[in-house]
Amino acid sequence: MKFDTKVVHSNQEPEEPYFPVSHPIFQTSNFAFKSVEHAQKTFSKGPHFPRDMKGEYVYTRGGNPTQRALEMCVADLEGGEEGLSFSSGMAAITSTLITFLKKGDKALATDTVYGETFLVFDKILRKFGIETSFVDTSNLEETQKLIEAIKPKIVYIETPANPTLKISDIKAISEMAHQFDSLVIVDNTFMSPYFQNPLKLGADIVIHSATKYLAGHSDVLGGIVVSNSELISEIRETLFTTGAVLDPFAAWLILRGIKTLSVRMERHQKNAMKVAKFLEEHEKVDRVFYPGLDSHPQHNLAKKQMKGFGGMISFELKDGYDAGVKLMNNVKLCTLAVSLGAVETLIEHPASMTHSMIPREERLKAGITDGLVRISVGIEDVEDIIEDLSNALEKV
Ligand SMILES: Cc1ncc(COP(=O)(O)O)c(C=O)c1O
CATH class of the missing domain: 3.90.1150.10 (Aspartate Aminotransferase, domain 1)
Incomplete structure (x- = not known):
């Protein structure tokens, strides 16, 4: 499918037995088991594994079919293997960062990141012994120097940056960062998957405040992370544990917004x-x-x-x-x-x-x-x- 078809149809096939054209809102906190054996089989996979199969959902904090439809739709639009939805863009950013950073690690970030993103790095993560250096990532020379000097665990880019609209070279920075095994995370909120696909340019993880262009109507908050299944499964564990999940109705509103992206x-x-x-x-x-x-x-x-x-x-x-x-x-x-x-x-x-x-x-x-x-x-x-x-x- 081409992009303009994917926004309307990706991962939203009408399902049996009712074949609804609009994806159903599974407004439920938990899912019933047919028997103890069914519960045991489901739990043996862990409470938060990817649930593509019917009958394997447990609890909406660990996954829900409406969230999943949205997550896989955005993953498809970004060219990633899997997506993961959150209650807001900041929840997506924070959950991703705390998944991969630990005490003593260093991070590098664009100097003009969104205000609260700056605070997550500069206040919250610093409190836990994680130091972030901010640099104008539109300046490749300065960025390269800093990557070589601090060998960051994470390189976090916002491009175009908010609000200066400075643009950072995702491909070049990903190549530099990967020499030091850094994970490259790109906030793609400003462009949406319609205009920019960071994973295709070499980034490891792409994040959206779905509140913005994806939803598009100033009526809902949400966040989405897209990456390969391995990294998403690590972030999913953080999400399941810390709980910043997207409500199914909010997931549906975002999914509806995406149709006109x-x-x-x-x-x-x-x-x-x-x-x-x-x-x-x-x-x-x-x-x-x-x-x-x-x-x-x-x-x-x-x-x-x-x-x-x-x-x-x-x-x-x-x-x-x-x-x-x-x-x-x-x-x-x-x-x-x-x-x-x-x-x-x-x-x-x-x-x-x-x-x-x-x-x-x-x-x-x-x-x-x-x-x-x-x-x-x-x-x-x-x-x-x-x-x-x-x-x-x-x-x-
Ligand atoms: C570029 C960017 N990233 C992240 C966020 C945070 O998203 P949310 O407000 O959905 O938590 C915003 C919010 O304005 C933003 O502009």
């Missing part, structure tokens, strides 16, 4: 390109960061490793912080809100919102200036989006 991503990108060009020419805008613009520092790399440029834009206003506040207080159609990847256009101010937990000095070093504004361009009529921004910019 291809058409939504095309529209997000088309709109974003027009909005980026409008902003680039605006007199009150200093710089625009969008991978699809020729002016983006890694435009050529974006063309090489991504199939498109996505719907995320960030830009700097000439008059900094105050101008940013005025702009956001004057938009009417664009919604002032965190999160991204939804059908609505969302606008936010990273310095005071999503990245406010990163110390100012580190934030500025990573390019997240006080006046940086981030837009997640929605699928509305682009003329309305531009008119709204244009009206708000007049008040700046």
